């Protein structure tokens with residue numbers, strides 16, 4: 001028998017998402033004879049204790065009898081239960097300084113940590129994540145910001161609707177002007193961005209046509225790695241080579257900044273990958289983009305005018321085209337940036353359902369059976385000891 005516990009999110013401010021919805025717990029209890037699920041009571045979770053109880057799930061404060069504990073965000077150090085196996089996003093695999101204490105505490109408390117971010121298929125593709133709903137909310141917010149700036153159409157706040165289904169209803173009858181939207185990325189975020197384009201009835205066009213034709217209706221172009229980057233020496237692109245040596249590539253996005261009204265950015269990025277445009281290009285009069293929804297969201301990253309996180313409450317800020325300083329949104333001399341780092345929290349019930357589905361499909365059975373290569377690859381700590389794959393973190397972990 002495997003007993004799973006859904007922990008109460010302890011990070012401040014508390015995350016409202018959860019790894020399994022009440023319906024998913026009910027499904028597990030019905031379909032797996034050898035799995036028990038307990039839920040730690042929480043006042044902030046997007047599904048109430050009552051909804052779990054109605055689904056036949058035990059709600060309790062005491063998870064000490066559980067074999068495996070599912071969370072979402074970093075678990076506060078004093079809430080870690082000695083010797084337990086945890087699954088959550090620890091944000092430690094890149095030796096993030098702000099989570100060093102958490103890593104030390106997990107070692108001290110002999111925790112086994114399986115990090116969701118490290119759950120990958122054999123080919124390296126990540127199994128689980130919230131990116132799709134980050135893309136959905138990011139695209140909506142980007143379009144909303146452009147509507148607010150231009151007055152050409154009006155979209156409401158995602159937080160004002162109950163769920164994704166209701167959000168889609170708000171699109172009925174909405175007529176968009178003839179705008180050009182550039183979409184970047186090829187992962188889950190990009191899929192969410194494309195989903196909203198299709199729901200809004202925006203037409204996809206090819207990169208060449210996007211750059212050289214004018215349209216009487218709204219269009220978008222979807223730019224993946226091959227459309228965005230090329231080798232500095234011979235102008236070619238090879239996906240594996242790019243992943244291994246991004247510093248040998250330059251970005252070919254320049255013509256798109258002169259043609260686009262909106263940029264919805266969902267690329268994978270790290271410090272060695274070139275940004276989509278330079279500050280000089282941004283300052284230039286030919287820079288046409290008015291609104292950037294930076295779902296990737298790294299300060300000074302793929303979008304060099306991302307000058308820090310905005311919040312769900314106030315998702316958009318302006319960046320002055322000359323001074324590069326932060327301004328109020330929608331001013332004539334600035335470009336609007338939407339740079340929220342926890343977008344899925346705007347649709348937490350849908351985002352949780354999507355996450356739980358992947359967990360059930362690809363991870364649950366392996367946990368019940370006591371292990372698999374997928375779980376092994378994602379195990380950063382085994383009873384408080386760094387595994388071979390993550391031994392590069394020794395110094396960070398203080399061992």
Ligand SMILES: NC(=O)c1ccc[n+]([C@@H]2O[C@H](COP(=O)([O-])OP(=O)(O)OC[C@H]3O[C@@H](n4cnc5c(N)ncnc54)[C@H](O)[C@@H]3O)[C@@H](O)[C@H]2O)c1
Pocket residue numbers: 126129130131132134185186187188189190242243244266267268269294295296297340341342343344
């Ligand atoms: N703002 C938010 O709330 C939010 C939420 C989720 C994700 N994100 C961010 O959005 C970005 C995209 O996330 P996603 O969920 O689409 O990711 P993903 O894992 O679904 O897809 C990433 C894509 O990048 C490619 N890739 C993987 N490794 C790469 C490498 N080393 N170099 C270049 N490309 C590589 C993959 O092939 C894949 O196509 C990430 O930076 C992520 O942190 C933001």
